[in-house]
Amino acid sequence: MTTAPPSVSAPSVVAADPVDGAGSGPASTAAPHAPGRGRRLIGWIFVAALLVGIALLSMRFAVTDPDLTGTLNPDGPGPAGAKALAELARDQGSDIDITRSRLDAAGALDPETTLVMTDPYTLSDQAVLDLIDRADRVVLLGGSARMLRLLELGEDVPGEAGRVQAGCGVPEFADVGVIEAERMFLPAPGVDGCFRVESGASAVLRTTADARMVTLVEGTHLFSNDALAENGNAALGLALLAQTDRIVWYVPNFQDSDLSVDEDSLGDLTPEWVTPAILLLMIAGFAAIWWRGRRFGPLVAESLPVTVRASETMQGRARLTARAADAPHAGEAIRTGTVTRLAARLALGPRSTAQEVADAASDRLRIPRTSLYDLLAGSAPQSDNELIDLARRLAELETAVDDAVHIERNRP
Structure with missing residues (x-):
């Protein structure tokens, strides 16, 4: 006797893509929106105007010879x-x-x-x-x-x-x-x-x-x-x-002045041994640079001295996405990870599309393909609430597919 696979129910548990989100749940995207391109342009225009104003003010107060x-x-x-x-x-x-x-x-x-x-x-x-x-x-x-x-x-x-x-x-x-x-x-x-x-x-x-x-x-x-x-x-x-x-x-x-000011040079004001000492130090410095200096050659690839854990990379990318308040990008990343993992569990190729994965999952779970098409390749979420709902539904779909594949493998 074959046990019917569990069906995909309404959202009840919050889950996140382990590749693009944090380990315990999706990173919140409630951060304030990044400044737009127009605001940045206005800022640069203000800086340029300020520099031009300073330059004109400097020219106005430039030191000139007094009219005596x-x-x-x-x-x-x-x-x-x-x-x-x-x-x-x-x-x-x-x-x-x-x-x-x-x-x-x-x-x-x-x-x-x-x-x-x-x-x-x-x-x-x-x-x-x-x-x-x-x-x-x-x-x-x-x-x-x-x-x-x-x-x-x-x-x-x-x-x-x-x-x-x-x-x-x-x-x-x-x-x-x-x-x-x-x-x-x-x-x-x-x-x-x-x-x-x-x-x-x-x-x-x-x-x-x-x-x-x-x-x-x-x-x-x-x-x-x-x-x-x-x-x-x-x-x-x-x-x-x-x-x-x-x-x-x-x-x-x-x-029309006939007055002349005899200004002493720096060499006249310093002892006689200062100039030879400076020249000797300069020669010694150039010799040390030539002796110990490194010559630039072609770039050599070498392994990094440290290893960055995948969890740290995952959390860092999640924080960047949350800081940018980019719910559509986060939803696309979660969907991509879900499609990749479902393709592997359903014995599909790594280049399988979301429609192919939805067809295979529909056959295993015996649910309409239309709902899976919309879940795996539908419109991108536009708010935090829509993103959380999408992540929860994708997590439940993965759980259902895992259970169906596990029961089928253990069938007598």
């Missing part, structure tokens, strides 16, 4: 420039030749020309003296301590600035009126001081030594475009500049 020629620049229309004073001098009939080369300035000077300049900070002492020696009338619009020392005009007197009048016998200063002096100077012996205070400090220094008239005043603020209209500033500027028909206005700049 803006102070009392006869071409400068800004608040610190002296274009207004230059235009007033032109209106008085003076021809102004603006130059940024000391050689051109020296070549343009003649006995009827006034040399005007601020503090020539880019020139050496000798270059300044050579330029002044070519002029018979010099107006210095900056009262630096170097020019006071170099021309022996006097010394600075701090704390004496204020409103002053001419107070001297210079005819062109008679109608200037009151000015607001920025700095005061104590004249040296033989130097006349105008616009004095009671202590003897003066805002304007003038000397006629060596048949050359040299006048010095701190005019950074007095003669600027922003303050020229105040008090008698404009009148004082014309009294200094517009006394000749021609003016050579030299504007100092670093491109």
